[in-house]
Amino acid sequence: MIAVWTTWSGFSQCSRTCGQGTQTRTRQMNCTGIVSTSSVCLDKQIESKDCNSIPCDKIPLNGGWSSWKEMVKCSKSCGGGMRIRYRTCSNPIPANGGQFCVGASVKTTLCNDQPCPAFYTDKLTSGFIKKKWSPTEYTFPKWEALQ
The missing domain is CATH 2.20.100.10 (Thrombospondin type-1 (TSP1) repeat)
Structure with a gap:
């Protein structure tokens, strides 16, 4: 069995246009040589970061x-x-x-x-x-x- 993480997706759009929002990106396990329903192959990682920290009344x-x-x-x-x-x-x-x-x-x-x-x-x-x-x-x- 070979299990390798895929590359990270691009970050999503910010959840807010101002006043502190969040962006996320994901990647998942790419499995070869085994049944894809293995629990290892269903693993997913999510990364997030803050965005648009400018207060709405200052834009x-x-x-x-x-x-x-x-x-x-x-x-x-x-x-x-x-x-x-x-x-x-x-x-x-x-x-x-x-x-x-x-x-x-x-x-x-x-x-x-x-x-x-x-x-x-x-x-x-x-x-x-x-x-x-x-x-x-x-x-x-x-x-x-x-x-």
Whole structure:
């Protein structure tokens, strides 16, 4: 009878993703020349080791983008303005040294690029008076509010 231990299997996946888990591997007796139901041939060894000892509240958490917000109205009523939309790195917020989101947080598009008229007629005041045109201006929210 020849009885030889097989090589160890690879370690299993850790039983926990954080907070102290266990990995195991096995090997068994390989018998030749005798009936395989011999008690020696049924021997099995199990080895284990600790893994993922980082506390769950200390694991780095990478940030993820929120959905894009709606486009804000055009910054000018004529003469070429800009519309913006934004998203924040808050789904989730990076934590414990996790990475900040990669990519743009603001998208812009041009709008209302038609020329502004030099004058317009004000029909609401007395007698169709021509007045100098002044484009409507829109102020974007401060950048701090977008983050």
